[in-house]
Amino acid sequence: MVFLSLPLFSRSKRLVMGSNRFYKIQQMLRFTWHYRHRGRNCYSIGIRNMRRALRYSTMWRKLKKIQQTELFNQRLEAAANEHNMNRVPFMEGLARSQIQLDRKVLTDLAIYEPRTFQSLTDVSKKRLSEEGMSGMMQIMPRKDVITQQSLRKWSAYYKARK
Amino acid sequence: MPSRVTPSSYLRNVLQNGVGRYVCQLQRVTLSFCKSTNPSRGARDFIENHLLEFTRNNPGVVIYLDPKRHHSPKLCVEYLNGRTETMSIDRYPAEDICQWLDHFRTRSGVQINRLRKNWHTDTPSIQGTWTPATNRPTSWNVTEFPCQEISRRLPDKETATERILSAAKALREGSPTNAAIGKETEL
Numbered sequence: 476m477v478f479l480s481l482p483l484f485s486r487s488k489r490l491v492m493g494s495n496r497f498y499k500i501q502q503m504l505r506f507t508w509h510y511r512h513r514g515r516n517c518y519s520i521g522i523r524n525m526r527r528a529l530r531y532s533t534m535w536r537k538l539k540k541i542q543q544t545e546l547f548n549q550r551l552e553a554a555a556n557e558h559n560m561n562r563v564p565f566m567e568g569l570a571r572s573q574i575q576l577d578r579k580v581l582t583d584l585a586i587y588e589p590r591t592f593q594s595l596t597d598v599s600k601k602r603l604s605e606e607g608m609s610g611m612m613q614i615m616p617r618k619d620v621i622t623q624q625s626l627r628k629w630s631a632y633y634k635a636r637k
Numbered sequence: 638m639p640s641r642v643t644p645s646s647y648l649r650n651v652l653q654n655g656v657g658r659y660v661c662q663l664q665r666v667t668l669s670f671c672k673s674t675n676p677s678r679g680a681r682d683f684i685e686n687h688l689l690e691f692t693r694n695n696p697g698v699v700i701y702l703d704p705k706r707h708h709s710p711k712l713c714v715e716y717l718n719g720r721t722e723t724m725s726i727d728r729y730p731a732e733d734i735c736q737w738l739d740h741f742r743t744r745s746g747v748q749i750n751r752l753r754k755n756w757h758t759d760t761p762s763i764q765g766t767w768t769p770a771t772n773r774p775t776s777w778n779v780t781e782f783p784c785q786e787i788s789r790r791l792p793d794k795e796t797a798t799e800r801i802l803s804a805a806k807a808l809r810e811g812s813p814t815n816a817a818i819g820k821e822t823e824l
Contacts, residue, residue, distance in 0.1 A: 506642055528639045557772040587762035589771045 547578035554585035558596040564611035568599025571606065572622060598622065645751040651718065654745065661697050662717050662745045666738065669703040670710040675728070680710040682731035691738060698742065712737065716746025 500518050506528065507514055507521040514521035552562040569576065574595065576584075585592040600616035603609065605624045654660055670680035684702065692700055709727045712734070716722075722741070726734055765771070780787070795803070 506639070509641055532639050554767075586767050588764045589767045590764045593772070 544578065547582050550582045550585065551578060554582070554592060555596060558593060560596055560600065561611070564603060564608070565596060565599050567608075567611075568601075568603045569595065572598055572602045574598065601625075640751065643750060644748070645753050646748075647754060648752050648757045649747070650757075651745050651747065660717075661695065661742065663695070663698050663742050664715045664717050665699040665701065666715075666741070667701045667703055667713040668710070669705050669708060669713070671706055671708055672704050674707060677710040679728065679730045679734055680726055683734040687731060687735050691735075695742060712741075714741045716744075718746040720746040720748065 503518055503521050503525055504515075506525045509515070510521065510524060512520070514524045548562060551565070555562050555565040576595075581592070581595070584595070597617055597620045601620040601622050602624075603611055604616050605622060609615065650656075651662075654662070668680065668684070670677040670684070672681070688700065692698070709725060710729075711723055712726050713721065713723045724737065726737070729737075777787070
């Protein structure tokens with residue numbers, strides 16, 4: 476549906492809404508060729524299904540985003556549970572560590588790069604324990620995880636040593 | 638537009654063209670035009686001024702000129718995979734025809750349709766795709782299942798009974814801080 480000029484727009488409109496009903500039926504056939512019932516050949520039957528299909532395609536643009544978010548949340552919950560965390564604290568810990576990965580990327584990591592995802596949970600746990608929110612996790616974080624706070628401590632330590 | 642009406646495909650680079658050597662996928666171009674009428678003016682312009690430059694730059698592309706009296710001008714391009722695309726260049730100026738030819742030159746011959754994913758990779762996973770065994774202890778490989786130790790219920794927060802018992806024990810041992818039953822657990 477790309478009209479870059481008025482002549483092009485009127486050309487496409489003529490294909491459908493001319494006085495000749497041939498074009499109206501042709502448009503319907505272009506939409507309904509893959510139907511199994513008589514709707515693929517008969518206008519008055521197929522036009523109902525075609526209108527419903529077009530209506531659904533407008534609705535589903537919104538619904539797809541909602542459903543994908545739900546799917547990602549479910550997957551992240553499962554992935555975080557494998558590392559003894561819940562999704563919300565995990566995301567909270569990441570946000571506080573300024574790791575701005577969105578849900579889609581995190582689920583892709585959880586599926587295809589599970590060790591990276593494990594490291595992310597470690598970072599999140601460490602950060603949460605530094606902020607005093609250890610109750611959100613069932614096990615304590617590992618000692619070898621480096622975060623901003625630990626870097627600050629080390630730099631302060633080395634400065635003091637000098 | 639419902640997604641099943643028009644075909645859709647995955648993104649692909651045919652035969653990894655360009656990874657080693659790049660082979661131009663455009664095989665031949667047939668330019669039909671009229672020698673006299675107005676709609677072919679741009680086509681005639683193109684043939685006079687820009688065609689030879691195109692042929693010199695692309696020696697692998699064969700160009701046929703097909704003069705047809707009183708017919709509207711058309712561009713017919715054929716690709717190495719056998720596909721053909723035709724396009725009307727009725728009343729197009731010569732510069733537009735140049736641009737369209739360039740577009741056809743840089744395409745692989747695959748049909749343009751909706752991409753299900755805008756990326757493709759032969760190796761989606763470096764560390765190995767997740768399996769149910771990925772995050773499980775490897776000692777389970779040599780364990781007899783069902784195993785009481787592993788199947789035990791993981792401890793939740795202290796139950797009320799356990800809190801009272803632990804408070805009573807603390808009182809007996811004489812540490813007052815743990816004895817407060819009403820104290821909230823640390824969150």
